[in-house]
Amino acid sequence: MIRTFITGDGSLGLYNVELDEIYHSKFGAKTEAYEKFVEPVLNIKNPRILDICYGIGYNTKTAIEYLNNIDFIDCIEIDEALAKNSYKYEYSDSVNKIIEKNLKNPDFIHFYFEDARKTVKNLNKKYNIIFHDGFAPYKQPELWSEDFIFAVINLLDKEGIYVTYNHSKPVLNALNKTGITIGKTIKNDKYIGTIASFNSDLIKNKLSDFEIEALNTKSAITYKDKDLSLNSLQILNNRKKEIEKSPLITLSAFIKKKKSNSVI
Numbered sequence: 001m002i003r004t005f006i007t008g009d010g011s012l013g014l015y016n017v018e019l020d021e022i023y024h025s026k027f028g029a030k031t032e033a034y035e036k037f038v039e040p041v042l043n044i045k046n047p048r049i050l051d052i053c054y055g056i057g058y059n060t061k062t063a064i065e066y067l068n069n070i071d072f073i074d075c076i077e078i079d080e081a082l083a084k085n086s087y088k089y090e091y092s093d094s095v096n097k098i099i100e101k102n103l104k105n106p107d108f109i110h111f112y113f114e115d116a117r118k119t120v121k122n123l124n125k126k127y128n129i130i131f132h133d134g135f136a137p138y139k140q141p142e143l144w145s146e147d148f149i150f151a152v153i154n155l156l157d158k159e160g161i162y163v164t165y166n167h168s169k170p171v172l173n174a175l176n177k178t179g180i181t182i183g184k185t186i187k188n189d190k191y192i193g194t195i196a197s198f199n200s201d202l203i204k205n206k207l208s209d210f211e212i213e214a215l216n217t218k219s220a221i222t223y224k225d226k227d228l229s230l231n232s233l234q235i236l237n238n239r240k241k242e243i244e245k246s247p248l249i250t251l252s253a254f255i256k257k258k259k260s261n262s263v264i
Contacts, residue, residue, distance in 0.1 A: 002149060030091075033058035036165045038066050038192040040185055041129045049073040050127040050155060051140065052116050053134045057086040060109070061095045063129075073109045073208040074123070080113035111233060117228040122153045128160035137168060145225035146174035153178045154194075162196045169220035169251070170239075173208070176215055179223070182207050210258065218243050219251040 012098065021031055037059045041047070047070045051060045054077035064070065077083040087100035102109035112119040116134070130152060134143035142148065153175070164171070167184065175182050175196050183203035185193035197203055214220065221243050223235050230238075249257070 016023045020139070029058055030062065032133040032165070033062040034066070035130050035187050036185060037163050038062045040193075041161050042066065044128050044161060045069070046071050047073075047129050048125070048127045048157070048160075049131065050123075050125075050130045050152075051075045051085075051133075052120075052152065053077065053132070054080060054083050054086070054111070055133070056089045057131055058099045058101055059131045061091045061099065063131075063165045064095050064098060067093070073261065074112065074125070074127075075109065076112045076114070076119045078113065078115055080186070083113060085137045086138065089127075098188050103260040117148055117225075120155065121228060123155055125153055125155065125197075126157045128157045128162070130156055130160065130162045131167070132162065132164040135169060137166070138236070139232070141232055141239070142225055142228075142230065144168075144171050144174070144223055145228075145235060146177060146222040147225045147228055149174040150178055153230070155174060156180075156198070158198045160197065160200075161202055163193065165193045167191060167194045169215060169217070169224045172211075173215040174222045176212065205228075214251060214254060215249045217254045218246050221246060223241055237255060 005193070041063075044067070047063065047067050049060070049063060049070065049072070051057075051063075051073060052074040055059060058071055059076070060075055063073065072153065084103055086222045087096040087103065088098075089189070099108065104112065114218070132143075134140050137144040153162065162175075162180070162186070172194065174181060175194070180196045180198055181200040183195045184205045185195050185206050186189050186208065195203060195205075200206070221239060223239050224242075225235055
């Protein structure tokens with residue numbers, strides 16, 4: 001069951017009762033789409049966009065509003081009914097009409113109504129913008145496993161940018177394992193998301209050496225889903241067991257050790 005609520009900027013947000021999880025920031029759904037997803041990619045030319053976890057389309061709609069000369073957008077959403085009604089949710093009439101048209105007769109926007117893991121495995125394209133906007137890892141770890149992230153990053157153009165709101169350590173660690181340069185999305189001196197690219201020149205606020213080192217701790221152990229087929233509970237339980245058996249230092253011990261060394 002999906003319920004609606006009004007977010008801090010007056011735009012509409014959704015709440016998934018089954019998962020007990022909101023789709024959008026309570027501080028502002030439209031603001032979040034712009035600041036965490038679209039603003040970091042404003043300089044990308046001729047956008048080729050992959051929108052993972054489309055929902056009601058805030059990221060895609062905001063991209064249409066602010067980005068020029070969009071080549072195409074591929075949207076993935078497992079909830080077909082939700083996505084097919086997304087043009088009915090609050091946004092400008094002109095943008096919603098574009099969404100409605102493309103839902104009925106795809107032009108430059110194409111929709112995949114299935115498990116994102118299946119879609120990503122079958123796509124044979126390169127994107128210069130990837131929006132990754134799944135529910136939090138503790139709710140949907142299958143969308144944040146290192147195996148899924150590897151598959152996603154494999155679709156990213158060498159001059160492209162990957163963006164997500166997520167900056168949890170398991171996700172950063174998974175990204176780091178791909179060899180991509182990782183940075184922080186900063187707004188009003190707050191760390192609000194993650195940006196990554198194979199072109200390090202595109203990343204302004206790179207992770208510090210300390211932040212990279214912190215990925216070698218228990219808290220940064222990644223979610224695993226080798227064949228992209230496990231369910232949420234299996235992935236969560238497997239990670240819990242891996243953490244229990246791991247010889248890695250805890251994050252708190254790592255921080256304490258670093259502080260001790262800095263004093264010396």
